[in-house]
Each structure stands twice: as structure tokens, then as C-alpha cells.
Amino acid sequence: MAEKAKIGIMISGRGSNMAALVYAAKARDCPFEIVLVASNDPQAAGLSLAEAEGIATFAHPHKGLTREAHDAIMHDALVGAGAEYVVLAGYMRILSDSFVDHWTDCMLNIHPSLLPLYKGVDTYQRAIDAGDKMAGCSVHLVTPELDDGPVLAQTEVAILPDDDADSLAGRILIAEHQLYPRALAQYVTREADPDWILAQVRQRALALDETHERASFGAPGWRVGSETTGKYFAYFAQSHHGEASMALLVKTTGLDEQTALIDADPDLYYAPKFYGKSGWIAIRLDTGRTDWDHVADWLGKSWRMVAPRRLTRMIEIADQF
Structure with a gap:
């Protein structure tokens, strides 16, 4: 228990x-x-x-x-x-x-x-x-x-x-x-409630500019950009593709960063079966100790990797002040 x-x-x-x-x-x-x-x-x-x-x-x-x-x-x-x-x-x-x-x-x-x-x-x-x-x-x-x-x-x-x-x-x-x-x-x-966890992820994902939600292979996902040309930057996985966990899937800079994260904290991070070979990382959300600021930071980082340049340019300008 x-x-x-x-x-x-x-x-x-x-x-x-x-x-x-x-x-x-x-x-x-x-x-x-x-x-x-x-x-x-x-x-x-x-x-x-x-x-x-x-x-x-x-x-x-x-x-x-x-x-x-x-x-x-x-x-x-x-x-x-x-x-x-x-x-x-x-x-x-x-x-x-x-x-x-x-x-x-x-x-x-x-x-x-x-x-x-x-x-x-x-x-x-x-x-x-x-x-x-x-x-x-x-x-x-x-x-x-x-x-x-x-x-x-x-x-x-x-x-x-x-x-x-x-x-x-x-x-x-x-x-x-x-x-x-x-x-x-x-x-x-x-x-431990999947609906509550998903609501927390959804709130933080949709707070990012020009973001919308669209399911992908049965999992909730979030895209930045238009409905037709938008790109995914996050997914919510619940026992997805045979993995017995709830997790947020976000983009990393590549396999090197993915490997480093898993080596540093294998209880928090793992390589998702379906997306792992592309460098995505899974952040577990079912430990009962979720750091939601950490989740928000990762959503923002992943969003910036695929967001249109016109959006990221505005952020870069704002960061200078």
C-alpha cells in the first residue's frame, strides 16, 4: 500500500x-x-x-x-x-x-x-x-x-x-x-488519478502560445501552429504501447541528451517505446511526487523546439529585457 x-x-x-x-x-x-x-x-x-x-x-x-x-x-x-x-x-x-x-x-x-x-x-x-x-x-x-x-x-x-x-x-x-x-x-x-494528472498537463500545455490539442494514436497530444501545419511537442501516455506508467512525452535535443537524462534519474525518465528512437523522453507522472514546475519547463522547452520562428523570435527578444 x-x-x-x-x-x-x-x-x-x-x-x-x-x-x-x-x-x-x-x-x-x-x-x-x-x-x-x-x-x-x-x-x-x-x-x-x-x-x-x-x-x-x-x-x-x-x-x-x-x-x-x-x-x-x-x-x-x-x-x-x-x-x-x-x-x-x-x-x-x-x-x-x-x-x-x-x-x-x-x-x-x-x-x-x-x-x-x-x-x-x-x-x-x-x-x-x-x-x-x-x-x-x-x-x-x-x-x-x-x-x-x-x-x-x-x-x-x-x-x-x-x-x-x-x-x-x-x-x-x-x-x-x-x-x-x-x-x-x-x-x-x-x-494517482489519471484524469487529474491529464488536466494538469493539459492546463500547462494549452497555456503556451498557439497550442491546440489533438489525439495521436489514441493518446492526447499538443501541437503548436495551425491546425493543418502544426507540429507535436508533447503527448500524454497512460499505459500506452504496453508501458505500465503515466508519463509526459517531450522532445529532447537528441539521443545523447535522452541517454544522459535517463542515466541521471532512471526513476523519473525513460525512453518511450514508440518515440524513444527519435530522441523523445518520457517523464513519469505517477510517482506521487510530480514537480509541476519541472513539467511546465519541459513543455516550454519542447514547444520551442518545434514552434514557428516568428513565435520563438518574440520570446528571444523578451528574454533580452
Whole structure:
């Protein structure tokens, strides 16, 4: 089984969503484990539950500290515990931009509304007052703007005719306890999801000038230039031509560079069966440790090898300034 993602949970109170994550993590096939429960309140009830379940805890009050100073203390505790992801579960402090930046794309929160509706507080009553038929909850990535990060998953909860804020909150909480572990599991395993991986490659390839996508021998490929005269600079290979891996195929300067790359890092690079004799290189995307900046750099390099001179000339001029 693959190594489990290490999760640090931040709470301020009872930690019911924390408990849902803790119990979900006990399943043998759960892809994550809880390495720390941290709080800004040493008396938070959730800390006792975590301790009873054998999970390391950390607490440090925020009173008398600047937001940045307290966040730095919490950050150090999370890093010290080996956390790779931070999950907010009723953490009642607005986080500093520097803390959020440290955990970009690795911090999740759950919010009791169907975002982008009803950011902030009083979400249940606001949904009722608006006459909505459905309320619910959303798991999203945390960004500096409150409740504004990309939504990863949602669950709708029907608003009943006699609902008040408390009764609606109770049912939404049940939905939260089911949604959060599932969304977290999906997120930490996303780099094993072929659709997610392909979407990452596609986004970066199509960001290059005059690029379009066209399948080739059953594999997604990207060309630069017109629909009729464009040239391929990248392919996405998933178990293609009998190779049991997912990879990005890009052009090198030739067989010498291809050989040097494979010799330097054979776990990352290999010569693709169908294109290898032409000097193309395969960069594995299924290791769970993909460096997407590295992927983007290779796409750009391969693009420049086949792009029309009028496009590369503009880049060369821009690089001079």
C-alpha cells in the first residue's frame, strides 16, 4: 500500500469534524493518517478526544501575540509533526497570509454553505431567509481571501419547511462528517488519478502560445501552429504501447541528451517505446511526487523546439529585457 499522507488538524473547540477524520483514518485503506491535532485553545474539548485516540496534540493560546507570531508557532508545530497537509476543522482564527502561503494547495477547510453562496458566518439563517430549497456544506482549498478557495466537493442538504438555524445546522453537520473525510481522501490521492494528472498537463500545455490539442494514436497530444501545419511537442501516455506508467512525452535535443537524462534519474525518465528512437523522453507522472514546475519547463522547452520562428523570435527578444 502507498505511504499515507500525513495530516495536521487545527481546531478551536469540540472538534466534531476532527473526530470524523480521526475515525475515518482508522480504516486500513484510508490514504491519510492524522499526525497532529493543534489548537489555539489549550482547553479545546477536541484535544482530549485526540489524546484518547493516541494522536499527538499541541496547543498554544493566541492572546498577547500578533497573528503572524501565533501562526508561526502553529506552523512550526505542524512541520515538526511531519504534516504534509493542514485541515481546518472548526479553527476559529483568521490565518495570516504568510501562513496560508506556506500551505498553498495543501490546506483544506469545510464551510457550512454551498459556496460561493454565504461566505462568512450565519450561513444557516441566511439560506433560510433567502428562501433557498437547499443548503449544504463545501470543502475548499484555503486562500488568503475568506472562504474563497477552489471548491473540491459539496453536499446538498434540503431545507425543511419548519427548519430554523439550529435544526438545519444539525443536519448539515452530519453531512460535513461524511463529506470531509471523503474529500480529503480524494485530494491527497489526486496525483494517482489519471484524469487529474491529464488536466494538469493539459492546463500547462494549452497555456503556451498557439497550442491546440489533438489525439495521436489514441493518446492526447499538443501541437503548436495551425491546425493543418502544426507540429507535436508533447503527448500524454497512460499505459500506452504496453508501458505500465503515466508519463509526459517531450522532445529532447537528441539521443545523447535522452541517454544522459535517463542515466541521471532512471526513476523519473525513460525512453518511450514508440518515440524513444527519435530522441523523445518520457517523464513519469505517477510517482506521487510530480514537480509541476519541472513539467511546465519541459513543455516550454519542447514547444520551442518545434514552434514557428516568428513565435520563438518574440520570446528571444523578451528574454533580452
